[in-house]
Amino acid sequence: MSPSTSGPAGRAAAGGGAAEALLEASHLVQEFVVRDYGGVKGGVVHAVSDVSLRIWPGETLGIVGETGSGKSTLARSLLQAPPPKSGAVIFQGQDLVGLRRRELLDTRRHLQMVFQDPFGSLDPTWRVADIIEEPLTAYRIGDRAARRRRVREVLDLVGLDPAQYGRRRPRELSGGQAQRVAIARAVALSPALIICDEAVSSLDVLIQAQVLNLFERLRGELGLSYLFIAHDLALVKQVSDRVAVMYLGKLCEAGPAESIYQAPLHPYTRALLDSIPSPDPEAARKPAGAAIRGEPPSPIHPPSGCRFRTRCPRAQDRCAAEEPLMRELGGGQSVACHFPLSRPAQPAAQVAGQTERS
Amino acid sequence: MSTGSGPGAGHGGIGGSTALLDVRDLSVRFQRRGREALAVNSVTFTVQPRQTLAIVGESGSGKTVSCRAVMGLLPPAAQVTGSARFQGRELIGLSDADIRQHCGRDVAMVFQDPARSLNPTMRVGTQVTEAIRAHQPVSRRDARDRAIELMSLVRIPLPDRRFADYPHQFSGGMRQRLMIAIALACHPRLLIADEATTSLDVTTQAQIMDLLLDLQAQLGMALILISHDLGLAAAYTDDVIVMYAGGIVEQAPTRQLFSHVRMPYTQALLEAVPQLDRPAHSPLPVIGGRPPDPGAPLAGCPFAPRCPRARERCREDAPPLAEQEPGHYWACWFPCQDGGPG
Numbered sequence A: 001m002s003p004s005t006s007g008p009a010g011r012a013a014a015g016g017g018a019a020e021a022l023l024e025a026s027h028l029v030q031e032f033v034v035r036d037y038g039g040v041k042g043g044v045v046h047a048v049s050d051v052s053l054r055i056w057p058g059e060t061l062g063i064v065g066e067t068g069s070g071k072s073t074l075a076r077s078l079l080q081a082p083p084p085k086s087g088a089v090i091f092q093g094q095d096l097v098g099l100r101r102r103e104l105l106d107t108r109r110h111l112q113m114v115f116q117d118p119f120g121s122l123d124p125t126w127r128v129a130d131i132i133e134e135p136l137t138a139y140r141i142g143d144r145a146a147r148r149r150r151v152r153e154v155l156d157l158v159g160l161d162p163a164q165y166g167r168r169r170p171r172e173l174s175g176g177q178a179q180r181v182a183i184a185r186a187v188a189l190s191p192a193l194i195i196c197d198e199a200v201s202s203l204d205v206l207i208q209a210q211v212l213n214l215f216e217r218l219r220g221e222l223g224l225s226y227l228f229i230a231h232d233l234a235l236v237k238q239v240s241d242r243v244a245v246m247y248l249g250k251l252c253e254a255g256p257a258e259s260i261y262q263a264p265l266h267p268y269t270r271a272l273l274d275s276i277p278s279p280d281p282e283a284a285r286k287p288a289g290a291a292i293r294g295e296p297p298s299p300i301h302p303p304s305g306c307r308f309r310t311r312c313p314r315a316q317d318r319c320a321a322e323e324p325l326m327r328e329l330g331g332g333q334s335v336a337c338h339f340p341l342s343r344p345a346q347p348a349a350q351v352a353g354q355t356e357r358s
Numbered sequence B: 001m002s003t004g005s006g007p008g009a010g011h012g013g014i015g016g017s018t019a020l021l022d023v024r025d026l027s028v029r030f031q032r033r034g035r036e037a038l039a040v041n042s043v044t045f046t047v048q049p050r051q052t053l054a055i056v057g058e059s060g061s062g063k064t065v066s067c068r069a070v071m072g073l074l075p076p077a078a079q080v081t082g083s084a085r086f087q088g089r090e091l092i093g094l095s096d097a098d099i100r101q102h103c104g105r106d107v108a109m110v111f112q113d114p115a116r117s118l119n120p121t122m123r124v125g126t127q128v129t130e131a132i133r134a135h136q137p138v139s140r141r142d143a144r145d146r147a148i149e150l151m152s153l154v155r156i157p158l159p160d161r162r163f164a165d166y167p168h169q170f171s172g173g174m175r176q177r178l179m180i181a182i183a184l185a186c187h188p189r190l191l192i193a194d195e196a197t198t199s200l201d202v203t204t205q206a207q208i209m210d211l212l213l214d215l216q217a218q219l220g221m222a223l224i225l226i227s228h229d230l231g232l233a234a235a236y237t238d239d240v241i242v243m244y245a246g247g248i249v250e251q252a253p254t255r256q257l258f259s260h261v262r263m264p265y266t267q268a269l270l271e272a273v274p275q276l277d278r279p280a281h282s283p284l285p286v287i288g289g290r291p292p293d294p295g296a297p298l299a300g301c302p303f304a305p306r307c308p309r310a311r312e313r314c315r316e317d318a319p320p321l322a323e324q325e326p327g328h329y330w331a332c333w334f335p336c337q338d339g340g341p342g
Helices: A012-016 A071-078 A101-108 A128-138 A144-157 A175-187 A205-222 A233-239 A257-262 A267-275 A317-321 A348-355 B063-071 B096-102 B124-135 B140-153 B172-183 B202-219 B230-236 B254-259 B264-272 B312-316
Strands: A023-035 A041-055 A060-065 A086-091 A111-114 A193-197 A225-230 A242-247 A250-256 B021-032 B035-047 B052-056 B079-086 B107-110 B190-194 B222-227 B239-244 B247-253 B322-325 B328-330
Touching: A023 A071, A041 A060, A041 A071, A041 A250, A060 A071, A060 A233, A071 A086, A071 A193, A071 A225, A101 A111, A111 A175, A128 A144, A128 A175, A144 A175, A175 A205, A205 A225, A205 A233, A205 B264, A225 A233, A233 A242, A233 A257, A242 A257, A242 A267, A250 A257, A250 A267, A267 B202, B021 B063, B035 B063, B035 B247, B052 B063, B052 B230, B063 B079, B063 B107, B063 B190, B063 B222, B107 B172, B124 B140, B124 B172, B140 B172, B172 B202, B190 B202, B202 B222, B202 B230, B222 B230, B230 B254, B239 B254, B239 B264, B247 B254, B247 B264
Parallel strands: A060 A225, A060 A242, A111 A193, A193 A225, B052 B222, B052 B239, B107 B190, B190 B222
Antiparallel strands: A023 A041, A023 A086, A242 A250, B021 B035, B021 B079, B239 B247, B247 B328, B322 B328
């Protein structure tokens, strides 16, 4: 990915104007060494390879990818947990990479995370009110009375009655309620950006819809930005302004949510969309074999050139020889593919109009 | 739905006599902290040979417990009442030794988490072979040949080379293929897939579903797909059963169900799923509340406290599950009309 087409926000120069990105990651690389018996270096997992992205204030960027695509590693690299191997993460004008622990703690106050399993991220022996108060205490915000007030406020905000739920312990909560507590803890410090890593994936659909609506409401009320990571495309589309699709450590397509779903440019995005079973009875059952074949290659030995080429129906010799760079094909939609799918002949003005940042 | 007049002959059989599996008034109770919890409440359904049936519902709706009751896989503390006949033979109340004659042979099950269902310290080939030899008197060599055959049937590449590999050397999708190979070891007549693709990626899920349907056609099996995913049910099955709070609330042929939803609960489930054709940031229609406590069943309809259409009658009188349109069963006094919850 060249600097001129810096990821999903390649149109920054055109659309951004004077505005400054809330978070800008450039050329992030994260690798892990796997060791064989006896500590011998067995190989390097290329978990995140040269990923660049921007998140604007008040915007939700969705990241879609399958297991092992590196989306969670990407999120953790942004948080510096652990810091990336190389690249920069500019958050609110400050590069987080290489910050000292204390400085990093100060910025993390504005950068919170909600994980998939709420019970795994809430201490089972603590009461709900204490769980939410902990970050406030850690950052020495207000006196005890003020912190207690804030706890009640955020519990109200996420739709849990403070009097009823404040004294409960996590095991006395349902999955949806526990996730609400995790969200309350994340918003208690009034962060600017919340990274949601599969935050609703373990919930039943009815509860999931409630929590998704809660995320949307908080976005409006608190002016939050989200980085919303999930494997479910429909779910990501529901909450995102822009969507980036990840495959084997690289972004393969990025752009406005609507255009990506209506006119995907990357064959992998197309394959993902085709794999979703639709509850529409009129939609014909997909013919067998519509799905992409084979298994994702090992991130220890990613394919040369385009990483999707081993499973791509459109792959040609060039795909193995030359790595496709992210390039914008109009309407804010970028793709890393030598032979992108053609767009349907839809009025370009309409697509461009949707991408205009409000 | 406490009456025995639920769907039994809905698929053309007379009184379910041609049914492969005929479940009648199946209830499962658990004793929990001195209280009795009703996990499955008088469920009646049939599975015909070669039929693909989806059982959908949220966590705790009883979809898994009812199938496990049929398989005899519940802990001894569970009290199972009612009847489940497989090819005419009663399964409920059989001794462990007798139920083994059926489970794994006539009826096989594939679970959600293939990593936990496989023994990590045992070569996968041995695990497939073991499943074959558990029910069939074949020599080791024949079992090995059959295992390799099964592994190629579920499209594991290079099965003779992978025979000696361990589960951790397989991806999630490949492990699920192995589980299917083990389930198919004794030519089951009925395969129950309990959230078998839930932990897999969408592209892998599509591969596994294509595989399951191919195998079903090839081997002439019936398939029960237990899932929380309505999209999966719509795309791959002939008939759908919707469960809520331990009971069946709606049942119909798949196309009929999804184009003419009657039960408000099914409607709520359908609307709450994010769809690709919904505009981004549009609020999802939600219903509040939670399913009733299985330890304290309600007098009326179990969905009434959360139902937007509930009236006085719903809270006092539980609607029975009845065939109200040809092939379409629902348990609701005030069903939805076509064209949304009007």
